[in-house]
Amino acid sequence: MDYKARRSGYHTVMDSSQKPERTRLTAEDWEVAAMQLIADQGVGALAVEALARQLGVTKGSFYWHFRTREALLQATLERWEQYGENEVLGQIEQIADPRQRLPELFRRVAHEIQPHRVYAALLKALDHPLVVPVMARVSQRRTEFLHTAYREAGLPPREALNRARLTYAAYVGFLQLNFTLGLPRINHEEFDAYVEHMIATLIPA
Amino acid sequence: MDYKARRSGYHTVMDSSQKPERTRLTAEDWEVAAMQLIADQGVGALAVEALARQLGVTKGSFYWHFRTREALLQATLERWEQYGENEVLGQIEQIADPRQRLPELFRRVAHEIQPHRVYAALLKALDHPLVVPVMARVSQRRTEFLHTAYREAGLPPREALNRARLTYAAYVGFLQLNFTLGLPRINHEEFDAYVEHMIATLIPA
DNA sequence: GCGCATCCATACGGGTGAGTATGGATGCGC
DNA sequence: GCGCATCCATACTCACCCGTATGGATGCGC
Known part of the structure; x- marks a missing residue:
């Protein structure tokens, strides 16, 4: 259960529970946030604008990382499946x-x-x-x-x-x-x- | 499992599996159809316009019998709960x-x-x-x-x-x-x- | 420190589906 | 057969949310 914490790239981050976190996001960040949201409110609540607000950005960001909403779901599910394996x-x-x-x-x-x-x-x-x-x-x-x-x-x-x-x-x-x-x-x-x-x-x- | 058949009122009906059934509907008819739809496609698929098409009428009919979509769900759930009792x-x-x-x-x-x-x-x-x-x-x-x-x-x-x-x-x-x-x-x-x-x-x- | 790739904001188009307004059709009481 | 209540059709409004278009900000290579 290390869903959060850890970034892939060059920029570090203190803790993901602050608003004014003015760093750029990666696809992984979106997936992590999506998984958290699914755990909290279910798959049906997975909306891109809602997620964007929660991450402090707008849709413009999302659609740079993912082609569609379904793509995010797909990626998140794969991540969950792979994580839960061993x-x-x-x-x-x-x-x-x-x-x-x-x-x-x-x-x-x-x-x-x-x-x-x-x-x-x-x-x-x-x-x-x-x-x-x-x-x-x-x-x-x-x-x-x-x-x-x-x-x-x-x-x-x-x-x-x-x-x-x-x-x-x-x-x-x-x-x-x-x-x-x-x-x-x-x-x-x-x-x-x-x-x-x-x-x-x-x-x- | 006698979900279908039976009407409350004055007008009878032959069998609910025909389109050109030009009788007026009751609230019960909507609930029965709703339950069938839930069994087939889940609660999420419970949309009033879809149901109306299936019953051969329009939304205008629905909003005469029910105040809102949620009201239909509520009534349908109560019906299901009561039926499944004994x-x-x-x-x-x-x-x-x-x-x-x-x-x-x-x-x-x-x-x-x-x-x-x-x-x-x-x-x-x-x-x-x-x-x-x-x-x-x-x-x-x-x-x-x-x-x-x-x-x-x-x-x-x-x-x-x-x-x-x-x-x-x-x-x-x-x-x-x-x-x-x-x-x-x-x-x-x-x-x-x-x-x-x-x-x-x-x-x- | 210029230029290009990366990342994001703003603004818009478009589809879907809930709920409303209003008039028309139908049937029953009397 | 008139009038009223019941039931439904049509035609909207409105909110939500996905996806797109496009320009602006930021940072890295060199």
Whole structure:
């Protein structure tokens, strides 16, 4: 989650939370801001003039860096997809004992915040043609990861696949119900109990 | 799923799948058409002029029946919420053996189609302020229903609640992944196997 | 310090869709 | 069959937002 900070070029920047930041922008800056805006207000709120105001410039800037609004969305989605690749999954694969991997994965994923805000926003934008293929690829990969993890944990292949689907569905559903929908706003200890219940229920002993 | 058919007033109608239907419309007609459109193309596609064309009239008609576009959405959502109330849940409660209820519920829900199309569309519209409270209420009620069902099936209260949350999350996530997202488009027998796997995994023996 | 490429501001065109105003058509009460 | 309420058509206004055109500012090469 280092969405912000870091510039590509020659000019440095102190911190992106100030208005009178009179530096020139790069395409990356726009993508970062776009991702932030998506996390906050959803894909539908991604308007170029709004983004421009937020960045302290005008549309003229935007259309120098991007050909169209869709192009920005595309680039932002690619960035998100690529970033999320070996973010958690890579670390998990380094755990020696396969039976330790799944519970550890559950616990780690459960305590992330920012990536989930983007993910939840993208789930709400599944009518947009550009996000569908991205989400399809990501879901596919993650489900396959769970599939092999469950096999390594001792489940027979077919059962492992269904368990993987079930697990990932529960994950996605939880995001929808507790993030975007602000249900009874489950508190910390209760949440931890829920996670442990998931582990006990879904992961074979 | 009797969304269509039925009129309130004095004039009857043959079948709502014909163009030259030169009868006057009621507010209910608009709501029914709106729900159908939401199921097909999502809440975002709910535009009054589009709906008017589909119904063979113009905006002039619409703004006689409704004060605003939001009013139509509101009415349609209320109609959906009220309809979906005792649709499945009522039947399930009549099953004598509590241990039979959950597997039966799973199997029945798994083979519904049309209500799920609306539900999935609404899940994608969770950024809209009007749908959030509706979905919150519905989710709350259904989760509570699962909660008591799990208790009656023998689970201790706390565990029953978490299991209910897990179950409902899996349900919602499945809708997202397999309806709106068109993942590998799981076929019939494979789907049935998945449902049975869910039953075996989530419902206590 | 001149000149060119980079980056941005200003101003405009154009499409879309919500909401309004107003008059016309239709059917029912009586 | 007159009159009134119901329902709808037509013709607007207005706001929003994407995209374009074009000129101005800034900084780097040399």
